[in-house]
Amino acid sequence: xxxxxxxxxxxxxxxxxxxxxxxxxxxxxxxxxxxxxxxxxxxxxxxxxxxxxxxxxxxxxxxxxxxxxxxxxxxxxxxxxxxxxxxxxxxxxxxxxxxxxxxxxxxxxxxxxxxxxxxxxxxxxxxxxxxxxxxxxxxxxxxxxxxxxxxxxxxxxxxxxxxxxxxxxxxxxxxxxxxxxxxxxxxxxxxxxxxxxxxxxxxxxxxxxxxxxxxxxxxxxxxxxxxxxxxxxxxxxxxxxxxxxxxxxxxxxxxxxxxx
Numbered sequence: 001x002x003x004x005x006x007x008x009x010x011x012x013x014x015x016x017x018x019x020x021x022x023x024x025x026x027x028x029x030x031x032x033x034x035x036x037x038x039x040x041x042x043x044x045x046x047x048x049x050x051x052x053x054x055x056x057x058x059x060x061x062x063x064x065x066x067x068x069x070x071x072x073x074x075x076x077x078x079x080x081x082x083x084x085x086x087x088x089x090x091x092x093x094x095x096x097x098x099x100x101x102x103x104x105x106x107x108x109x110x111x112x113x114x115x116x117x118x119x120x121x122x123x124x125x126x127x128x129x130x131x132x133x134x135x136x137x138x139x140x141x142x143x144x145x146x147x148x149x150x151x152x153x154x155x156x157x158x159x160x161x162x163x164x165x166x167x168x169x170x171x172x173x174x175x176x177x178x179x180x181x182x183x184x185x186x187x188x189x190x191x192x193x194x195x196x197x198x199x200x201x202x203x204x205x206x207x208x209x210x211x212x213x214x215x216x217x218x219x220x221x222x223x224x225x226x227x228x229x230x231x232x233x234x235x236x237x238x239x240x241x242x243x244x245x246x247x248x249x250x251x252x253x254x255x256x257x258x259x260x
Contacts, residue, residue: 001027001028001029002026002027002028002029002050002051002118002119002122003028003029003031003047003048003049003050003051004023004028004029004030004031004049004050004051004052004053004115005030005031005032005033005034005040005043005044005047005049005051005052005053005076006018006030006032006033006034006052006053007033007034007035007036007037007039007040007052007053007054007055007058007063007066008033008035008053008054008055008058008081009035009036009055009057009058009059010055013055013081013104013106014033014035017033017053017106017111018030018033020108021108021111021112021115026112026115026116026119027119028051028115028119031043031047031049032046032047035058035059036058036059036060036061037058037060037061037062037063037065037066037069038060038061038066039060040052040054040061040063040066040070041061041066041069041070044066044070044074044076045070045074048074048076049074049076050076050077050118050119050122051076051077051078051079051115051118051119051122052067052076052077052078052079053079053081053111054066054067054078054079054080054081055080055081055082056080056081056082056084057082057083057084063080063081064080067098072210077099077118077121077122078098078099079098079099079100079102079111079114079115079118080098080100080101080102081102081104081106082101082102082103082104083103083104084103098218099114099117099118099121099218100114100117100118102114121217124256154191154194154195156181156183156187156188156191156192157191157192157194157195157196158195159181160177160181160188160191160192160200161196161203163176163177163180163181164200164203164204164207165207168204168207168208168211168230168231169229169230169231170231171231171233172204172231173201174188174189174200174201177200188200205241205245206245208230208231208232208241209230209241209242209245209246211229211230211231212226212227212229212230212232212238212242212250213246213253215229215230216250216253216254223235223238223239223250223251223254226238226250227250238250
């Protein structure tokens with residue numbers, strides 16, 4: 001049974017979601033409901049849900065920020081709700097890994113369709129993980145999470161991580177960060193490696209491939225377009241880097257998840 005967490009600040013809508021969907025018939029269980037992103041983060045940590053139904057506009061912390069702070073650590077599918085037909089919101093939602101972006105007032109059938117797609121994606125991910133990834137291979141991506149957590153105590157390393165997050169789509173090298181932060185290349189290399197356990201370039205490659213995976217999972221463009229969107233650019237080189245970390249080519253990955 002799929003675990004569902006609902007994050008919606010409007011009581012009427014939240015309760016409506018709880019009682020208007022035939023959850024049991026859809027092999028789902030609403031494990032909790034929250035009114036803002038801060039409560040949502042707590043419940044995500046506690047329950048580790050499979051699917052989130054999240055309102056964009058909530059007090060204290062909005063839905064997108066809640067997803068940004070949890071998505072890479074907790075593997076769930078997010079369905080975004082919004083009262084605004086806003087392209088920027090939709091684009092941010094996709095970048096955060098959201099499966100769907102639904103406008104209020106909600107149509108129950110649209111939401112049910114989004115939930116069914118999310119369930120299918122959950123199964124695809126589970127099957128692919130079981131087939132392709134060993135514990136050692138997963139360490140490549142766990143290191144991103146661990147690196148971010150460790151870098152929290154090192155201001156210089158954290159600024160380098162922030163730079164990667166802001167500029168990974170560009171053709172960046174360590175020298176660009178040297179100019180930005182006004183530290184020597186030797187010092188930055190040392191501080192980053194001590195804080196994260198890997199080099200700047202290694203982290204950048206893993207970060208880009210992680211972004212590429214999300215784009216491919218959400219059918220966001222062709223493989224060539226994804227290569228450019230994640231900052232690697234050249235199609236052939238993208239395939240080489242992708243296979244190094246994932247163990248298969250981008251085309252094989254798309255075939256595996258039903259994208260080709």
